[in-house]
Amino acid sequence: xxxxxxxxxxxxxxxxxxxxxxxxxxxxxxxxxxxxxxxxxxxxxxxxxxxxxxxxxxxxxxxxxxxxxxxxxxxxxxxxxxxxxxxxxxxxxxxxxxxxxxxxxxxxxxxxxxxxxxxxxxxxxxxxxxxxxxxxxxxxxxxxxxxxxxxxxxxxxxxxxxxxxxxxxxxxxxxxxxxxxxxxxxxxxxxxxxxxxxxxxxxxxxxxxxxxxxxxxxxxxxxxxxxxxxxxxxxxxxxxxxxxxxxxxxxxxxxxxxxxxxxxxxxxxxxxxxxxxxxxxxxxxxxxxxxxxxxxxxxxxxxxxxxxxxxxxxxxxxxxxxxxxxxxxxxxxxxxxxx
Numbered sequence: 001x002x003x004x005x006x007x008x009x010x011x012x013x014x015x016x017x018x019x020x021x022x023x024x025x026x027x028x029x030x031x032x033x034x035x036x037x038x039x040x041x042x043x044x045x046x047x048x049x050x051x052x053x054x055x056x057x058x059x060x061x062x063x064x065x066x067x068x069x070x071x072x073x074x075x076x077x078x079x080x081x082x083x084x085x086x087x088x089x090x091x092x093x094x095x096x097x098x099x100x101x102x103x104x105x106x107x108x109x110x111x112x113x114x115x116x117x118x119x120x121x122x123x124x125x126x127x128x129x130x131x132x133x134x135x136x137x138x139x140x141x142x143x144x145x146x147x148x149x150x151x152x153x154x155x156x157x158x159x160x161x162x163x164x165x166x167x168x169x170x171x172x173x174x175x176x177x178x179x180x181x182x183x184x185x186x187x188x189x190x191x192x193x194x195x196x197x198x199x200x201x202x203x204x205x206x207x208x209x210x211x212x213x214x215x216x217x218x219x220x221x222x223x224x225x226x227x228x229x230x231x232x233x234x235x236x237x238x239x240x241x242x243x244x245x246x247x248x249x250x251x252x253x254x255x256x257x258x259x260x261x262x263x264x265x266x267x268x269x270x271x272x273x274x275x276x277x278x279x280x281x282x283x284x285x286x287x288x289x290x291x292x293x294x295x296x297x298x299x300x301x302x303x304x305x306x307x308x309x310x311x312x313x314x315x316x317x318x319x320x321x322x323x324x325x326x327x328x329x330x331x332x333x334x335x336x337x338x339x
Contacts, residue, residue, distance in 0.1 A: 004322040006315055016041050025149060025161065027310020062100045064293060084295045084328040086288075088321060091274035091301035098302065101278045105292040109304040111276035112175040115313075116167045118183060119264035120157030124231050128153045131221055137186040138162050141259070145170040148189055153224075158183070158260070164309040167265070171275035171306070179265045185258045187220055187228070196256040200248060207240040215240060218255050228254040273313050277304040287327035288320050299324040 006028070010020050018041050019031040030037040046053060058075030062085070065071050069083040089097030091111055098108045131153045138158070139146035145166055152160035166183075167174065174181065190196055196218075203217025213236035216225045229236050232250035234243060243251075278298050282291050290296040299320040307313050 001319055004319050009318045086297040086324050086328050087302055088299040089302050091277050104296055106282050107279040109276040109279055111274040112171050114168045114171040114273045114275040114306045115164045115309055116265040117159035118157045118163055118262045120260045120262055122260050124227050125153050128223055129155045133187055135189040137189050137191055138166050139184050141182040161309055168308045181262050183260050183262055186256050191256055193252050193256045197252045200251055204240045204243055209239040209241055211237050273301055273306050275306045277302050280304050288324035297324040297328050
């Protein structure tokens with residue numbers, strides 16, 4: 001990362017006409033908010049450098065030649081030989097890169113999904129699809145997993161940066177639980193019930209006869225607030241000055257510690273990345289060359305590297321790809337002429 005990190009990546013794309021922007025929490029995106037901008041930049045650059053790209057070409061078998069180099073058997077039965085091989089097939093189970101690595105003596109940390117949404121079937125969320133809360137806190141009950149940030153209500157449950165980060169840090173632990181757990185959401189970003197109670201109690205004093213449905217001291221989106229009032233069992237037409245202590249306590253719990261049963265995750269096609277891959281201690285991170293097989297390099301998510309949402313996984317791909325490509329081109333050392 002010190003040789004080709006975020007600063008170098010931003011400069012690389014800027015030199016090719018792509019401006020990037022940084023969100024308040026560090027996530028980075030193309031200024032166009034369109035992934036095609038990145039795809040087209042990479043394709044254009046490859047074409048300018050006369051890189052040969054073979055599409056619809058399966059690799060059925062990779063074998064190490066006795067004299068060095070690699071023998072690749074293609075899907076059509078053809079055979080190609082190369083002196084060096086960079087595996088950058090991604091991290092999902094069907095990529096084939098892990099099979100190549102194992103055939104060359106590498107250990108694969110079992111891949112599990114990361115950056116996934118939580119499937120929740122709860123009446124409190126029905127009809128709120130698309131609603132976003134900008135600063136909430138989500139935590140997995142019975143673990144130390146806890147994240148703050150935007151939470152998005154979707155047709156299938158909960159998503160958004162806080163949920164995706166939670167799934168990233170808890171990828172293995174949540175897989176071990178078979179994605180069956182309880183998540184608690186502090187909708188104001190504050191899980192301390194006493195602090196939330198103070199906010200609502202202050203509202204009860206200042207709002208007088210105003211109805212709960214029309215006066216929202218918690219500062220939450222209106223539709224969500226109405227749903228939380230209903231979930232607390234308090235009549236939405238009740239004036240704030242008439243809310244009983246039990247009703248206030250229920251509202252505090254609804255705002256500060258809403259519990260939702262998670263019964264699954266987003267499907268395989270919707271997951272962003274995987275946790276797991278080629279064991280890192282078997283790779284020389286100065287060159288990304290295999291410690292098991294000379295001339296074999298790895299880049300991207302085929303390695304046991306995964307990060308949170310917002311460009312961090314891409315940065316890992318840019319960095320390892322730059323190092324692996326430069327080292328392969330330089331015969332084992334990172335070429336100083338790599339552009």
